[in-house]
Each structure stands twice: as structure tokens, then as C-alpha cells.
């Protein structure tokens with residue numbers, strides 16, 4: 001799609017998102033999806049901007065000085081047991097997915113927010129990073145994806161990072177995070193998704209939680225604790 005002009009691209013995504021191209025009254029829409037020659041981004045009515053660009057480091061996409069296989073997320077996903085193929089059920093801004101790819105995992109990701117999917121799809125097509133070219137992105141609800149694709153794709157471990165309902169609002173959240181949260185809302189069905197994931201023939205299912213949050217479901221085999229987050233590992237097989 002990179003070679004198509006901006007108008008064609010706008011028509012494509014407008015049809016996907018079921019919204020008009022260049023509406024007469026922009027105030028009728030809470031989110032505005034901008035398509036320019038070399039970038040796509042979303043603005044809300046307060047002009048807060050959300051853009052996904054893996055080649056810029058505005059969302060920490062290129063982590064320097066990481067500890068490779070000793071990173072907590074890699075250990076939780078079973079890197080020492082040979083786990084390499086990961087299914088990410090909650091791509092979001094793809095910060096975790098991109099990091100896992102950078103660590104050498106082969107990642108397949110699922111995202112259900114249509115706007116997020118559009119931003120992600122464009123970002124994966126545009127990136128110059130070779131290691132992201134093999135990333136497989138699906139637009140779907142993970143619960144349906146898990147039901148439909150069971151036994152059809154080869155996966156070693158599943159990763160899930162649903163939105164956690166934060167009661168405390170941080171004083172000055174990054175503008176990207178405000179737009180992101182407003183776009184995706186709460187993931188109230190997270191426990192159902194996890195239940196389904198636990199029926200897959202994989203070595204592990206890993207759920208990311210805030211450090212002191214309750215478990216999404218009982219049965220955590222091991223919790224890998226960092227300074228602010230925790231990776232709860234469920235062992236399936």
C-alpha cells in the first residue's frame with residue numbers, strides 16, 4: 001500500500017473503518033484519522049495525537065541495552081525451554097510485540113480495535129526494520145481467533161496483556177496513552193480469553209499484570225516480578 005497515493009489510502013481505510021473521507025463537519029467525530037504521504041495518525045477532539053511508527057523511538061520501540069534471553073518477558077515465555085513462536089493476543093501499540101521480535105521471537109499478533117489495527121498495519125508496512133517484516137498481524141477478537149485457529153497454527157507460547165482498569169489517574173499521562181485508552185476502553189472479557197487460551201496445545205500462557213494486581217485467573221504456576229509489572233505464567237502441557 002506504500003506506493004498508493006494518500007487519497008486511495010484514505011478511501012481504503014475509510015471503507016474499513018466505516019467512516020467518511022473528509023467529512024463536512026469534523027466536529028461530528030471524536031477521533032480524526034489523518035493520512036498524509038508518508039504517515040498516518042489519529043487525533044482526538046483535544047488535538048492529542050497517536051501515531052505508531054516503529055522507526056521513530058517515541059514509544060520506546062528500539063530498546064538499547066536489553067538483557068536478551070535474561071529479560072523477564074523472555075524467561076516467562078519459556079525461552080530456556082526453546083519457545084520461539086509467540087501468539088500475542090493484545091497487540092495494542094505493539095511495544096511488547098516489537099520487543100519480543102527484537103529479542104528473536106517469531107510473533108503473530110491479534111488486535112480487535114479497528115483504528116489500532118489500521119495504524120499497526122501501516123506501521124508494519126512502512127518500517128525499515130528488517131526483523132519486523134515477518135511479523136504476522138491479524139484483525140480479530142482474540143476469543144474468536146483462538147476458537148477458529150486452534151490446531152491450525154504452530155505456537156509455542158501465548159502472551160496476553162489486557163487493559164487493566166487503573167483507578168489512579170497519573171498526573172500527566174503521555175498524550176498517546178490518553179488517545180489509546182479512549183480508543184480501546186476496558187477489556188472486560190479478559191478472563192474468557194485467558195480460559196480459551198489455556199485450551200491451546202502450547203507450553204505456556206503468560207499474562208502481564210501490574211505488579212500488585214490480582215491474578216486474572218487462579219492457577220498461576222510462576223510469577224516473574226519486575227519493578228512495576230508481573231508476568232503470570234500458566235503452564236498448559
Ligand SMILES: C[S@@+](CC[C@H](N)C(=O)[O-])C[C@H]1O[C@@H](n2cnc3c(N)ncnc32)[C@H](O)[C@@H]1O
Pocket residue numbers: 089090091092093094095096097110111112113116140141142143161162163164184187189193
Ligand atoms: C494493554 S493494551 C496492550 C499493550 C501492548 N502489550 C503493547 O505493548 O503495546 C491491550 C490491547 O489489547 C487489545 N485487546 C484486548 N483484548 C483483546 C481481544 N480479546 N481481542 C483482540 N484484542 C484485544 C486492546 O484492544 C488493546 O489494544
